[in-house]
Every structure is written in C-alpha cells, then in structure tokens.
Amino acid sequence: MNSEPEEKDLSFLGHLEELRWRLVRSSVLILIAAVVLFYFTDPIVQHFYINMSSTSFPTYKFFCLLSQKLNISDALCANEIPIQIQSIEMTKQFSTNMYFALIGGLIISFPFTFYQIWSFVKPGLKQAELKATRWIVLNASILFFVGILFGYFLISPLCVQFFGGYKLTDQIQNNFTISSYMSMITTSTFLSGLFFELPIVMYILAKIGILGADILKKYRKHSLVAILILSALITPPDVVSQLMVSFPIYALYEFGIIIVKRVERKRLRELRSDENLKKK
Numbered sequence: 001m002n003s004e005p006e007e008k009d010l011s012f013l014g015h016l017e018e019l020r021w022r023l024v025r026s027s028v029l030i031l032i033a034a035v036v037l038f039y040f041t042d043p044i045v046q047h048f049y050i051n052m053s054s055t056s057f058p059t060y061k062f063f064c065l066l067s068q069k070l071n072i073s074d075a076l077c078a079n080e081i082p083i084q085i086q087s088i089e090m091t092k093q094f095s096t097n098m099y100f101a102l103i104g105g106l107i108i109s110f111p112f113t114f115y116q117i118w119s120f121v122k123p124g125l126k127q128a129e130l131k132a133t134r135w136i137v138l139n140a141s142i143l144f145f146v147g148i149l150f151g152y153f154l155i156s157p158l159c160v161q162f163f164g165g166y167k168l169t170d171q172i173q174n175n176f177t178i179s180s181y182m183s184m185i186t187t188s189t190f191l192s193g194l195f196f197e198l199p200i201v202m203y204i205l206a207k208i209g210i211l212g213a214d215i216l217k218k219y220r221k222h223s224l225v226a227i228l229i230l231s232a233l234i235t236p237p238d239v240v241s242q243l244m245v246s247f248p249i250y251a252l253y254e255f256g257i258i259i260v261k262r263v264e265r266k267r268l269r270e271l272r273s274d275e276n277l278k279k280k
Contacts, residue, residue, distance in 0.1 A: 022116040029112050034098075034105030041097055044104075048152075049182050052160050053081045059157040078157075081164035083174045085181050096179045100186045107148060107190065111141040133207070136200065143196045150248060151192025155234060156185045158241045188234055195249055202256035206263040213260045216253075223253055 037044060051057055055064075060078035067076035087093045106113070115137045122133075163184075164174060205211035216223075231245040 026113040026116045029109040030105040033108040034101040037104040038101040059153050083164045085178050087178045092179050103186050103190050110144050114140050140200045144193045147193035147196025151189035155188045198252045199256040203259050206260040216257045
C-alpha cells in the first residue's frame with residue numbers, strides 16, 4: 001500500500017540528486033575559470049580595468065571619432081581621468097581579486113551553466129515545447145554575451161568617466177579604493193548581461209502560461225518608467241547616458257512582446273487543431 005508514496009519520494013530525491021550534480025559540474029567549471037583568471041590577474045587588471053581610465057580605451061576613441069565626423073569639435077571626446085587607485089585595507093586587494101575572478105568565471109561558463117539548468121528542466125517539457133526551445137541555450141548565451149559587451153564597452157566607461165572626473169571642488173582629490181573601482185566595472189558589466197536575458201525570461205514565462213502579450217502591452221508605460229529608473233541607478237546622472245542605456249533595454253522589452261505574441265499564436269493554432277481533431 002505504501003509503495004506508490006515511496007516511489008514518488010524516491011523520484012523526488014532522484015531529481016534533487018540530479019540537480020545537485022548538475023550544479024556541482026557548473027560550479028567546478030566556474031572555479032576552474034576563476035583560477036585561470038586569478039592566475040592572469042596582472043594583465044587582466046591592466047588591460048581590462050586600469051585601461052578604462054585612459055583616453056586610449058576603445059569606447060572613448062570611438063566617441064571622439066564620432067564627434068569629429070559630426071563636426072562638433074571634441075564635444076564627445078573623453079578627458080584624461082585624474083584618479084589615483086589605492087588599497088587601504090589589508091585584505092581588500094585579495095578579496096577584490098577573488099570577486100572579479102569568480103564573476104569572470106561565471107561569465108565564461110554561462111553557456112555551460114545555463115545548459116545544465118535547462119537540461120534539468122527539459123525532461124518535464126512536452127515534445128512540441130522541446131521543439132520550440134531547441135535553440136534556447138544558444139540564444140540565451142548570445143544575448144548574455146551581447147549584454148556583457150554592452151555593459152563593458154558602454155555602461156562601465158560612462159560611469160568611470162563621469163564619477164572619475166566628478167569633483168565637488170578642486171581641493172578634493174579622487175583617490176578611489178581598488179575595490180570600489182573594480183567592483184563598479186565588474187558589477188555593471190555582469191548585470192548588463194543578465195538584463196539582456198529579458199526576452200528569454202519572457203519567452204519561458206509565456207510558454208508556461210504565466211505571461212501574456214496583453215499584460216505586457218497594458219504595463220508598457222510602467223515598464224518604460226521602471227527601465228528609466230533602472231538606467232538612472234546604473235549610469236551617470238545625465239540624460240544622454242540614461243537614454244543610451246534605456247533604449248536597448250526597452251527595445252529588448254518590445255522584442256519580448258513580439259516573442260510572446262508568437263508563442264500565443266502558436267498555442268492558439270494548436271488548440272484549434274486539437275478541437276478539429278476531436279470533432280472528427
């Protein structure tokens with residue numbers, strides 16, 4: 001009599017065991033990537049972090065070239081950032097090194113990590129759903145890395161330029177700690193990658209019936225306000241920077257609406273097809 005509950009318990013424990021091993025595999029790859037990044041700390045810090053405070057950084061050179069092409073003198077050219085980076089705590093350089101290495105490891109291993117999580121979820125999907133989500137790992141990875149590039153080459157340089165050169169008065173020098181400088185770049189870059197997963201999240205929620213195009217359209221204005229507030233939090237407090245960040249994120253929101261509409265149309269066609277079969 002108790003065999004059926006026992007089988008369910010074993011099945012549940014078996015799923016937990018599978019999830020645990022998938023997370024272990026992902027963690028191992030993240031740690032391996034983090035160790036490699038930790039080993040190459042010096043060139044990474046020099047070329048990917050410190051270099052962002054110099055006018056030779058690609059983003060600043062691009063905007064300066066754009067300024068010249070638009071015949072607006074050097075209005076968009078960046079100034080040399082007068083900052084001194086320091087460490088004032090005994091363990092801060094090590095902890096900062098660990099932080100950027102782990103986040104970097106997570107970024108590098110994202111496709112594998114997402115694949116492991118998706119492989120755990122996939123057996124519970126129907127055949128039609130599996131067919132519809134055939135390229136989800138590839139699409140999620142592409143969007144994530146596009147977001148990473150967007151964060152690193154746009155959001156982070158804007159923040160470094162603005163906050164690095166901002167002074168209440170000339171008598172106050174900008175001597176930033178290494179942790180605040182590197183954490184700002186690392187965090188803004190990583191969060192940008194996550195923001196670009198918005199269409200994927202909307203697609204999955206639409207597939208399981210939680211999200212609909214009508215709801216997204218209804219709260220479109222609210223979403224725009226939320227995006228503007230979010231952009232204001234992660235960018236310098238100037239209109240140009242906020243719009244440069246807000247526009248791509250809002251475009252992703254609109255792209256998500258198109259995806260959700262396609263999911264709903266496909267679901268409607270399947271329902272009509274099933275009804276016709278029943279009538280026959």
